Amino acid sequence: MPSILSIASAALVCLSAATASPHKQPAQNQVDPFFYKGFDLSSLHILELGNVTYKDTARRNATRPAEDILGDGGMNTVRLRIWVNPEPGQYDLAYTLSQAQRFAKKGYRIYLDFHFSDTWADPNKQFTPAAWTTSSVSALGSDLRDYVKSTLIAFKKGGVDLSLVSLGNEIRHGMLWPTGYVDVDTAPTSARIANFTNLASLWSNARKGVDDAVKAGVKKPSIMIHIDDGWNKTLQLDWFGALTGTGKVKAEDWDVFGFSFYPFYGTAATLDNLKDTLNAVATKYQKPVHVVETDWPAICDGATAPELSDTSVPISPAGQTEWVQDIVSVVKGVTGGWGKGVNYWEPTWLNNTGLGSACQDAILFSADWSGWPNKIIGYSRSSVNMFAGK
Ligand SMILES: *[C@@H]1O[C@H](CO)[C@@H](O)[C@H](O)[C@H]1NC(C)=O
Ligand SMILES: *[C@@H]1O[C@H](CO)[C@@H](O)[C@H](O)[C@H]1NC(C)=O
Ligand SMILES: *[C@@H]1O[C@H](CO)[C@@H](O)[C@H](O)[C@H]1NC(C)=O
Ligand SMILES: *[C@@H]1O[C@H](CO)[C@@H](O)[C@H](O)[C@H]1NC(C)=O
Ligand SMILES: *[C@@H]1O[C@H](CO)[C@@H](O)[C@H](O)[C@H]1NC(C)=O
Numbered sequence: 001m002p003s004i005l006s007i008a009s010a011a012l013v014c015l016s017a018a019t020a021s022p023h024k025q026p027a028q029n030q031v032d033p034f035f036y037k038g039f040d041l042s043s044l045h046i047l048e049l050g051n052v053t054y055k056d057t058a059r060r061n062a063t064r065p066a067e068d069i070l071g072d073g074g075m076n077t078v079r080l081r082i083w084v085n086p087e088p089g090q091y092d093l094a095y096t097l098s099q100a101q102r103f104a105k106k107g108y109r110i111y112l113d114f115h116f117s118d119t120w121a122d123p124n125k126q127f128t129p130a131a132w133t134t135s136s137v138s139a140l141g142s143d144l145r146d147y148v149k150s151t152l153i154a155f156k157k158g159g160v161d162l163s164l165v166s167l168g169n170e171i172r173h174g175m176l177w178p179t180g181y182v183d184v185d186t187a188p189t190s191a192r193i194a195n196f197t198n199l200a201s202l203w204s205n206a207r208k209g210v211d212d213a214v215k216a217g218v219k220k221p222s223i224m225i226h227i228d229d230g231w232n233k234t235l236q237l238d239w240f241g242a243l244t245g246t247g248k249v250k251a252e253d254w255d256v257f258g259f260s261f262y263p264f265y266g267t268a269a270t271l272d273n274l275k276d277t278l279n280a281v282a283t284k285y286q287k288p289v290h291v292v293e294t295d296w297p298a299i300c301d302g303a304t305a306p307e308l309s310d311t312s313v314p315i316s317p318a319g320q321t322e323w324v325q326d327i328v329s330v331v332k333g334v335t336g337g338w339g340k341g342v343n344y345w346e347p348t349w350l351n352n353t354g355l356g357s358a359c360q361d362a363i364l365f366s367a368d369w370s371g372w373p374n375k376i377i378g379y380s381r382s383s384v385n386m387f388a389g390k
Contacts, residue, residue, distance in 0.1 A: 035332070036164070036290060036341025037387040038077030038111060039070055042091055043349050045099055047376075049089075052350055054365060054378045061379070066348045066365070067103060069380050074387025078103040079111040079292070079343050081169065084129035084147065085118050093154055100160045111164035111292075111343070112155070113226070116144065116206070122170045123228055126177045137198050140179055141205030148209025152218045162221040166258055166292070167206040170228040172239065174199040184239045192238065193245035200248035207253050222255040226292055230259025231273035231309075233280050240285070256340065257281055258292035261327065264357045269309035275330045282338035290341040291331055296323035298366075298381060300359035320364065320383035328390045344386065350378050 044066055054066040067078065080103075082096040089095070100110045115121040118129050132147075133139040148167070155162055168175045174182035180199045186192040207223065214220045225243075229235055236259070243249050259278070263269050278289045300308075300315045313319045313326070324344060331339035346355055347364035355362045364386075365378030 032340070034076075034109075034340070035390075036077045036109065036111070036343065037074050037328075037390060038079050038109075038292075038341065038343035039075050039347050040079040040081070040113075040293070040343060040345045041067060041070075041099070041103070041348060042079070042081045042096075042113075043346060043352070045095070045102075046089065047348065047350060050351075050376070051372075051374055052376045052378060054348065055380065057380045066378070067106060067108070069384050070347065070364075071106065071108070073385035074390060075108065076387075077109040077111055077163070077341070077343070079113055081113040081115055082151065083115050083118055085131055090119075091115075093151060097155060097158045097160065100155065100162075101158055104160045109163040110160055111166070112162050112221075113166045113169055114148070114151075114206075115169045116147075116167075116175050121168070121175065123172045126171070126173065126175045126180070128176045128179070132176075134179060137179055137201050140176060141202050144176070144202060145205040145209040145212065148206050149212040149216070152210065152213035152221075153216055156213070156216075156218045161219045164224055164256065165210070165221040166224040166226045167203060167210075167254075168226060170226055170260060171199075171203075172227050172229065172235065176202055182242070184235060184242060189241075189245070192242045196242040196246050197248070200243055200246035203243070204248050204253065207249070222288075223253070224256045224258045224290070224292070225254045226258035226260070228260040228262075228293075229265070229269075230261040230291060231269045231277055233273070233277040236277055236281055237284065240281070251285055251287075254287075256288040256290060257285070258290045260293040261291045262294060262357070263296060263309045263323070264307065264359075267307060267309055271310065271326055271330055274327070275333070278331065278334045278339060282334050282336055286336065286338070288338050288340035289331070289334055290339075290343070291327055292341070292343045293345045294324065294327060294342070295345050295347075295355050295357065295362040296320045297357065297359035297362045298364075298383065299353075299361040315359075317364075317381040317383040320362070320381070321386040324383075324386040325390060328387070342387075347384070348378065350376060 055061040083091045132143040174180040180202045182199045186195040350367040353361040364383045368377040
């Protein structure tokens, strides 16, 4: 659970956010000492509906809600994804709002991750919701704006004040394809900026949806732009340069940067490169930076183990903790105090343990499937405490 102190500081931030005009970036590095230590728990309740329970190995295997185990380990924030019109039982408004209510009641900050899609959105796919109008950029932008507004109002009505909201998930290649597709490797710079025009127009509509919701009484959350490959300085500087170069999105339109930082996708995904990138971005934009997705394997067998960017960190629960604590140190060391948070991706996902990596298991619970389908158990690993004392 978050400490009394962090709840008090949360109240302070809300006060200062309420007095700032919607597009003015409050000097958060001065007024907000809060450091987000989060887990993405989007799939948790779907698993629970599938007869999964979690046991706390530090408490003689007591059965406990996973968020209580992770909260004891230092978690203060829960990240949740939301899809537009998914298959029933997935990450729609009703599901995500009820999860947000559950975690907010326990005192955790809520970080909402808009995918702007009916299914997964990432750099390899950004499917436009089937129900949205694609006849023009402005028609699509208008649907997007309405959706952001109505979603934020639904959270407010549901009693949840969102702390962080990401407008798009890993939008290196834009969002709402094909209209909003971008390629940051377009050259020269003038062509790259031209390439970002549609995306900038769409994103600014999403941003206006936030303003609309604020006018309707929603407490303004911090607005994030989330890009993957947080270790790639060229990518990040060129990308944000192109977005603002269009003139359609201004730097004051977003409040915080979110970066994914996975160790699996190439030898350049090092802590040194992360540090260099976060420092460059924070120096240029004078805004908070977060690492919003990462993971590390507890198990990764085989001679042809995938390329892990840092072979000095063990493949074990202790290694998971070491990796994340190293990231926390890098983020906390960012110039100007702009480093404001770290999130680990989906630690409770017992039937998707690889989390998209080439390793078998990067989650924080060890699964026992012997009682399937009536009783599946996740035993906490020592790495559930990765944020303790941080
Ligand atoms: C995991 O199990 C849940 C609950 O049975 C199911 O809905 C979901 O599709 C499964 N996910 C994967 C990745 O197998
Ligand atoms: C907890 O459960 C695990 C797995 O069944 C078992 O190995 C361990 O001995 C149990 N611990 C306690 C304290 O009962
Ligand atoms: C941006 O560049 C990509 C790759 O060349 C292209 O497919 C896309 O249509 C371009 N978008 C715009 C708006 O120019
Ligand atoms: C970093 O990003 C830039 C811009 O997209 C790209 O050209 C470059 O190949 C990336 N670097 C690596 C090592 O992948
Ligand atoms: C959960 O377990 C109950 C029995 O305890 C069983 O009837 C039900 O089918 C199981 N649910 C799933 C999704 O397997």
